[in-house]
Amino acid sequence: MSGRPVDEPTGEGERGGDPPRLWSRDFGLFFTARAVARLGDTMLPVALAAGLLQHGYGAGAVGLAMAATAATFAGLVVFAGVIADRFATRTLMVWADVARLGTQALAAALFFADHVVLWEICAIGLVNGAAGALFQPGVASMVPRLATDVQGANGAVRVAESVAQLAGPAVAGLVVGLATPGGVFAAHAATYAISAVCLLLLRLPPPAPDHRPTGHTPGTFRADLVDGWREFRSRTWLWAVIAVWCLYMIAVWGPTGPLVAAEVVREHGPGAYGLVNSALGAGTVVGGLLALRLRPRRMLRAGAVALTGFAAFPLSVGLGLTVPAMAAGAAVAGAGLSFWGVMWATSVQTQVPPDVLNRIHAYDVAGSLAMMPIGQALAGPAAAALGAEQVLLVSGVTSFVVVISLLAVPAIRGLVRVDPAPAPRAPAPGKAGLVRRE
Structure with a gap:
């Protein structure tokens, strides 16, 4: 939209007229980011349960710590969608990963030091939920920008996340058995670091043309929220x-x-x-x-x-x-x-x-x-x-x-599938300019 911040420099993208593609360098990076982050997320419940129970807390405390993240995420994700449509989506996702890298590293330090206080763990969960809400809207909009085979891309990501869902609890249980719950939190923090690096390395193609009427200017936050509704x-x-x-x-x-x-x-x-x-x-x-x-x-x-x-x-x-x-x-x-x-x-x-x-x-x-x-x-x-x-x-x-x-x-x-047109040609390497985001 006009008046919005510029996105990052682009690199090579799909060439106009090419048939739909799934695998590319950039989709591979996004795929890795999602798979690794999902692996970490499925490790977290095991770490929370084992860590809090070891420090004398009961099942109710475990539920409270998990609910802190889930409730914050659910309460903020709609507002995060407006933010993601007003600013550079990839930048928001990277900062969300960096925030969660910090919180999980802090949680690891607390468990390693045997200084575990429930309100502190819940506060970390609140920040994680807010960062997750900021990250989530970009997951959907990134896929059609990185792969012209949108269905194939979603299928591949779903397979990766499912495999991570299977492996995560087992890996977390192994780490808890060999080390401490703090080790799982440290590993979880590392998954966010990997996700952030993968997103930073993406060469995003130019955004799709704006669908708003000519002359439209973005309104207030509330107006954009209402417009989304x-x-x-x-x-x-x-x-x-x-x-x-x-x-x-x-x-x-x-x-x-x-x-x-x-x-x-x-x-x-x-x-x-x-x-x-x-x-x-x-x-x-x-x-x-x-x-x-x-x-x-x-x-x-x-x-x-x-x-x-x-x-x-x-x-x-x-x-x-x-x-x-x-x-x-x-x-x-x-x-x-x-x-x-x-x-x-x-x-x-x-x-x-x-x-x-x-x-x-x-x-x-x-x-x-x-x-x-x-x-x-x-x-x-x-x-x-x-x-x-x-x-x-x-x-x-x-x-x-x-x-x-x-x-x-x-x-x-009766909804009929729409196969997106091939992405527009990106600026040639070395001549990439700044393009406004969608």
Whole structure:
């Protein structure tokens, strides 16, 4: 937009007229940044639980420390979307990584020194949540700038994040066993350093043309926030999916996590739960790989159909099936959820104009996450009143209701994929100028 800060110098980009590409030097750097950062994020819960419990705190303190990060992230991400649309996105992401590098290094120092005070750990979590909110909007807008094969890029990143999700807790447990929880925090800090370096090394192609009317000038922060909401509300397929997703979070995803853990551990032991959870992660890898190959014309319709597979997870546990059957159900669920995630992310990134994409993605993230704590909080009382198995059966049935609701909206099931045009030619090396960001 006119009047916005300039972005960093660009380097070589895609040449106009080239067929869609996935792998390149720059996408490889972004891919590495996301995979390494995700690995660190999945190590953190193990470090927090082990570290706080070792220092005499209980499960409630662990939950409070985790909630500090999650609540701050959810509360600030919409505002961060406006900031990301007003300033250079890559710069904000790098500074967010630097901030989290500092906080996790501080946490490591506290644990190494055996000086662990709960309010200090929660304060670190608050800063982490704010930095994460500042970082998140750029994740969506970076993908279409770095790869013309947007769906393939999302599929590749989903596979990497799924593998990290599988490996992270195991690596964290190994580090805690060989060293201390402080070692995990130090490793987590290092992942943010790697992410920041990868982002700094990116050679960003020129931004897409501005979609705003000629002569538009950016307004106040509040005006841009309202403008983002107007853009969000004007797309029926977008807000309808988020509305349905609120039901999914409250009645399906929120209760499934804690109740599956409790039921499987109680009936079959923690080893069985580890197997089921690993199967869920393996399924997400399969779903990402499928999304790399399958190119449906109506992406949200195909994603919704795949999402029916998630019902197998709560239903297999609620019906009291064998551990192998529950693991199979978890794998099918992970594949369906992962495939839907790629279809959804690609639809948002290719259907929404670049000049509002950060804000739209922020509304998407906030709306998707807002109802999850409610579903988790209601899981216990619902299980006490009805029984955990019955609640899981209801969640499984509701999974089908969610899919039917998605497919019932014409704007969702009829949305046709948009393949972005090849990125414009970047300035020749050595002649890169400053370009205004989208």
